[in-house]
Amino acid sequence: MKLRFLILAILMGAATARAVSFDEANRAYAEGRYPDAVRGFESVITEKGYSAPVLFNLANAEFHAGQLGRAILNYERARVLAPRDADVAANLAAARAKAGVTAPPTGRLDLVAAWLSLNAWCWIGALAVLGAGAGLVMMSWRGGVSFAPGAWVAVNLTVVAVAACGLWCRLPELRWAIVTAKESPVFVAPVSVTTPLFKLNEGESVRLRRAHGEFVLVTVADGRDGWVKRNELGKITEL
Amino acid sequence: MKHILLIALAAVLVTSAHAGISVTLEPNSIGPGESAQLTVTGDSDAGVELPKIAGLKFTPVGQSSQFQSINGAVSMSVSRLYAVTPLKPGNYTIPVCNSWPVTLHVSNTGTAPARSLPAPQTQNRSGDLAFLTLVTPKKSFYVGELVPVEIRAYFRGDVAASLNGLPVISSDAFTMNKPDDKPRQSRELVGGQPYAVVTWMAALSAVKAGEYSLGLQLPVLVRVQERANSRRGGFFDDSFFEDFFGRTVEKPVTLASEPMAAKVLALPAENRPPDFKGAVGRFDVTAAATPAQVAAGDPLTLRVKITGSGNFDRVASDLLASSGDWKTYKSVARFEPEDNVGFQGTKTIEQAIVPTVAGKREVPGLKFSYFDPDTQQYVTRSTAAIPVEVTPGAVAALAPAPIQNPKSQIQNDLAPNRVEPGSFTRTLRPLLLTPWFLMVNLLAWLSVGATLLGLQRRKRRLRDPKRAQMRQAAAMIKEHLSAMESALHRADTVAFFDAARRALQHQLGALWDVPPETITIADINARLNGDAATLRPVFQLADQVAYSGERMNVVDLTQWQKIVTAQLNRLEKP
Numbered sequence A: 001m002k003l004r005f006l007i008l009a010i011l012m013g014a015a016t017a018r019a020v021s022f023d024e025a026n027r028a029y030a031e032g033r034y035p036d037a038v039r040g041f042e043s044v045i046t047e048k049g050y051s052a053p054v055l056f057n058l059a060n061a062e063f064h065a066g067q068l069g070r071a072i073l074n075y076e077r078a079r080v081l082a083p084r085d086a087d088v089a090a091n092l093a094a095a096r097a098k099a100g101v102t103a104p105p106t107g108r109l110d111l112v113a114a115w116l117s118l119n120a121w122c123w124i125g126a127l128a129v130l131g132a133g134a135g136l137v138m139m140s141w142r143g144g145v146s147f148a149p150g151a152w153v154a155v156n157l158t159v160v161a162v163a164a165c166g167l168w169c170r171l172p173e174l175r176w177a178i179v180t181a182k183e184s185p186v187f188v189a190p191v192s193v194t195t196p197l198f199k200l201n202e203g204e205s206v207r208l209r210r211a212h213g214e215f216v217l218v219t220v221a222d223g224r225d226g227w228v229k230r231n232e233l234g235k236i237t238e239l
Numbered sequence B: 001m002k003h004i005l006l007i008a009l010a011a012v013l014v015t016s017a018h019a020g021i022s023v024t025l026e027p028n029s030i031g032p033g034e035s036a037q038l039t040v041t042g043d044s045d046a047g048v049e050l051p052k053i054a055g056l057k058f059t060p061v062g063q064s065s066q067f068q069s070i071n072g073a074v075s076m077s078v079s080r081l082y083a084v085t086p087l088k089p090g091n092y093t094i095p096v097c098n099s100w101p102v103t104l105h106v107s108n109t110g111t112a113p114a115r116s117l118p119a120p121q122t123q124n125r126s127g128d129l130a131f132l133t134l135v136t137p138k139k140s141f142y143v144g145e146l147v148p149v150e151i152r153a154y155f156r157g158d159v160a161a162s163l164n165g166l167p168v169i170s171s172d173a174f175t176m177n178k179p180d181d182k183p184r185q186s187r188e189l190v191g192g193q194p195y196a197v198v199t200w201m202a203a204l205s206a207v208k209a210g211e212y213s214l215g216l217q218l219p220v221l222v223r224v225q226e227r228a229n230s231r232r233g234g235f236f237d238d239s240f241f242e243d244f245f246g247r248t249v250e251k252p253v254t255l256a257s258e259p260m261a262a263k264v265l266a267l268p269a270e271n272r273p274p275d276f277k278g279a280v281g282r283f284d285v286t287a288a289a290t291p292a293q294v295a296a297g298d299p300l301t302l303r304v305k306i307t308g309s310g311n312f313d314r315v316a317s318d319l320l321a322s323s324g325d326w327k328t329y330k331s332v333a334r335f336e337p338e339d340n341v342g343f344q345g346t347k348t349i350e351q352a353i354v355p356t357v358a359g360k361r362e363v364p365g366l367k368f369s370y371f372d373p374d375t376q377q378y379v380t381r382s383t384a385a386i387p388v389e390v391t392p393g394a395v396a397a398l399a400p401a402p403i404q405n406p407k408s409q410i411q412n413d414l415a416p417n418r419v420e421p422g423s424f425t426r427t428l429r430p431l432l433l434t435p436w437f438l439m440v441n442l443l444a445w446l447s448v449g450a451t452l453l454g455l456q457r458r459k460r461r462l463r464d465p466k467r468a469q470m471r472q473a474a475a476m477i478k479e480h481l482s483a484m485e486s487a488l489h490r491a492d493t494v495a496f497f498d499a500a501r502r503a504l505q506h507q508l509g510a511l512w513d514v515p516p517e518t519i520t521i522a523d524i525n526a527r528l529n530g531d532a533a534t535l536r537p538v539f540q541l542a543d544q545v546a547y548s549g550e551r552m553n554v555v556d557l558t559q560w561q562k563i564v565t566a567q568l569n570r571l572e573k574p
Helices: A002-030 A034-048 A052-064 A068-081 A086-099 A108-113 A118-142 A147-175 B239-245 B394-398 B406-413 B435-463 B465-490 B493-512 B521-533 B536-548 B554-572
Strands: A176-179 A183-186 A198-201 A205-212 A215-220 A225-229 A233-235 B004-006 B021-026 B036-042 B056-070 B073-086 B090-094 B102-106 B130-135 B140-142 B146-156 B160-163 B174-176 B184-190 B193-206 B210-214 B216-226 B247-256 B260-265 B281-290 B293-295 B300-310 B326-337 B344-355 B359-363 B367-372 B377-382 B386-391
Touching (some): A052 A068, A068 A086, A205 A233, B021 B102, B021 B184, B073 B090, B073 B102, B130 B216, B300 B367, B465 B493, B465 B554
Parallel strands (some): B140 B260
Antiparallel strands (some): A176 A233, A183 A198, B004 B216, B021 B036, B130 B146, B184 B193, B216 B247
16 A cells, blocks of 8 residues: 555656646746756656647747757747647747748648648548548448448548648658758768858758768758758758 | 610619608718708608707708609709708718618817818719719828728619629729728719719728829629510501510620829838838827736736827837836737728727836836828827836746846747647657558558459449349249248148249259240250250159149158259359
């Protein structure tokens, strides 16, 4: 019995400690101790994983700590989890404005697809496939094509098509990364002994193409490309 | 003779439901001490009783009569004029008999200059079937200035027409807000001719400086009658029958107003206040903060009201910025128009502000700048500082630290931190790239594909006539085997062999693709050659017992049942 109470007490204590960690980071932020807040939110992520509010708060703290590249990166990550959050979008725009960089170009279809997260499109598509499968099984069981299961299958297949379009539009985002270094030179080859072609500003968005050693071949929004050091970039999503 | 004849119909656009009387009020917006003219036009000289409305005084000022002869029919209309004088500000609705009520707006600050619209120039259009006029208070505008205008579409009394859309502006130098969907309808005499008048109130705004031609277009459908092509002659060769047999069609027509030369002036750069954000018009500003006493850390609402007339979409004020004493949030604005075009009204801007330091504090005075097109000068209005009593609060200790450097000012532009951590996920890796999700989806797709394939095969099988025949034969054989079994139990030899023969006939019929009932012993001998030895006795016995009445015991019948079943199985195999 005593052992049970002990385990319960340890679990409750651990839970409280975790909650305090997030609150403490928020308190550090409120008191203007932004580097402490950044460390606090990062420790929450290390301990519990990612969440849109934690990423958002971390980005806010990084914004004030002068780490605009990392702030933009974490706003983008928060947007992956909460694509329709107006605050995230507003703060991301503010961070880009302060960093003097622009968002990667997006089409109208992309804007529609951005209404849901990549995972949401995945779930919708997967559930619709299962729904269509269930409808087909029902049709098979009934021994013919009747209207109700047929309509059900058609609706689900339409949803699958829509979800596929959403995924198709959002898939390129997987290859976007943000420059987190203050200034990132872009080389013509994956070696740093040459003179840089041009330099990327902190917070700029680049599209990853392929990696070679410690370098990554990237394409900038204006179409220029070159090799950048891997550790000067932050990927929005994990590949 | 023309192919198309305009037919005389009652105007569908005007107050046909209130035939006999029409009422107009000019202008419909005045200030205190001013008067508007109410015109009541009827088709008889019988007196009109005006309603008694508190706050309004009606004074008769004259009467005029019009006699008209249209197609030989003489009609008379009498117009009575009244001066309407308000005793106090407000909105008044004046119903006269059964006519459409008119509304008089009496402001408490004097008539807005833009509201004093001049009378439309219609005299030179007398006789036109329909025309469009644009009434503007002036011909010179400032960029961004909102100018109320009146759009009038005139339709001669003998023209039947209907609206096919709303008036649109035909110049890219101006924008016009959407006119009201329900325009005012009235009747007017233009050059002695009655016209149905449809009036919209709208507001124009110039978007770029320069000299432009300003005009409007209105799509309408005019109902005309086409003359019938067949020649009647004789008794029917009369204009009455031409009208009677003609076909009424609607022709789309676009009315265009006479272009008006308009000059758009750029806002002067001289003396432009730094906080000027594009407001053009005449405005007053007041500010209030509630409650007057709060605890440090508790929010209070700063409310700024900007009233007047002008382009309210550009009315904005720099509200309170965060400082050491105040933490501020984003403001919210709402506009309450006092007219249909959004020219007059009140814009209220609210901002949540939080005092961070206890004591007697003051919400600083706020400034709002606009350009007055009448005086052609920029005007800056200021509000007085608002005293607030801030008591020490429990949350004060948690209030944000005073801002140390100007760069931190941008914190106000960021949405605040979240207080709840939300739900966590271990990875940002999309589901699409996780093996288990891919595997589940692959399996789902495979099962969908397999099911589809199965359905297709089943569909093909169902459509195959040979298979259908085989299925039918199998069903019949099953039925006859069952009959054999039943006959066996009853020791009914006749029924047993009859069922056995039929079962074999169905099996052979399916094999040979012939009707089962046509198969005889001769067919079996011919088609099966030596293999008919075991089938032939069944057919022979069936005939024999049917005619001779010979009976067999159950043991024999059971033996025959085995033989028949074996033969059926043998025949079934290809």
